[in-house]
Amino acid sequence: MELITRTLSIVLNYTKLEIDKVLIINNVRRRVSAIKIFPKMKTISRYNLIRWEYKEGEMSSFEFKSGVKVSGIRRSKIRHEGKWVVFTFTDCTVSYEGKILYEPSWGPYDMAVGSSIISCFSGPADPAAFGLSYPVPSEKTHKIAHTEKAKQLSSLYNAVRDIRENKASLSLLSPIWVELKNNFPEDWLCALEIMELSTHKKEGLLYRETMNFLEDKKSESEAVKKLLEDGFALLEAE
Numbered sequence: 001m002e003l004i005t006r007t008l009s010i011v012l013n014y015t016k017l018e019i020d021k022v023l024i025i026n027n028v029r030r031r032v033s034a035i036k037i038f039p040k041m042k043t044i045s046r047y048n049l050i051r052w053e054y055k056e057g058e059m060s061s062f063e064f065k066s067g068v069k070v071s072g073i074r075r076s077k078i079r080h081e082g083k084w085v086v087f088t089f090t091d092c093t094v095s096y097e098g099k100i101l102y103e104p105s106w107g108p109y110d111m112a113v114g115s116s117i118i119s120c121f122s123g124p125a126d127p128a129a130f131g132l133s134y135p136v137p138s139e140k141t142h143k144i145a146h147t148e149k150a151k152q153l154s155s156l157y158n159a160v161r162d163i164r165e166n167k168a169s170l171s172l173l174s175p176i177w178v179e180l181k182n183n184f185p186e187d188w189l190c191a192l193e194i195m196e197l198s199t200h201k202k203e204g205l206l207y208r209e210t211m212n213f214l215e216d217k218k219s220e221s222e223a224v225k226k227l228l229e230d231g232f233a234l235l236e237a238e
Contacts, residue, residue, distance in 0.1 A: 059091075062111075068096045072109060084113045153184050160193050170197060174206055181213065188217045188224065192231050199235055 061071040072092030078085050092109035094102035102109055124130045146154070159176050162168065173194050180190055195210035214232075218225040 068094065068101070070094050070109070070111060072104070075108065087111045087113060149183075153187060153190070156180055156184070157190055157193075160190060160197070164193075164197060170206075173197060177206060177210065181209075188214060188228065191217075192228070196231075196235055 056074050056076070059071070059073050061069065063069045070089070070092065071094075072089030074087055075090050076088045078087075087110075089109045089111065091104045092102060093100065093104060094109065124132065127134060156176055156179060160173070163170070163172055177191070177194050180187065180194070184190075191210050191213055195207060195214065198204055198207040198210065214228055218228055
């Protein structure tokens with residue numbers, strides 16, 4: 001990822017990244033005037049790479065529509081989900097309007113291939129590798145101070161989880177449900193979990209009470225109604 005980031009950073013600093021359409025100039029068997037266009041380089045087949053004399057171990061030169069020129073020996077490539085994502089070159093030179101952006105002495109050059117950049121990070125992935133350092137933020141991470149009531153609710157969730165994971169007796173759910181509806185009537189997720197565990201006893205008191213409770217909860221808001229209906233649908237599908 002560091003090498004990919006380095007490649008993208010070099011191109012982004014000097015031009016609009018248009019890797020989607022690349023001009024190919026092969027310096028091995030043809031003159032510079034022999035230019036070929038890859039309409040969609042990221043989806044080009046291995047067969048066409050060879051047919052257009054773009055082979056591993058041979059010197060090739062690329063000129064992006066934006067003017068960035070790449071010349072080097074292709075050594076390897078990475079393909080993901082049927083698309084090329086990275087080509088690696090050695091003895092590589094990258095230039096733009098006569099300015100050298102990358103030199104062969106810097107090592108292998110990893111060229112990212114794609115049609116667009118959907119997100120980016122402002123800076124190198126590994127600052128230390130580039131001799132950079134950033135000051136430690138003066139503001140510390142905020143720690144949530146949970147109230148006693150929040151801790152009590154969390155303990156009910158933990159109790160339900162323990163019953164689920166340890167396959168404990170479902171009779172242990174009843175006291176949890178009583179405490180939940182008496183002390184936390186606004187909470188519906190834990191009630192849904194209790195109903196899920198008691199689903200096989202649809203005629204049981206616990207199942208009916210939690211079901212009625214959740215049906216009433218639907219009227220509180222459209223968002224809660226949607227979430228509960230999705231939960232019910234998942235239970236029916238199991």
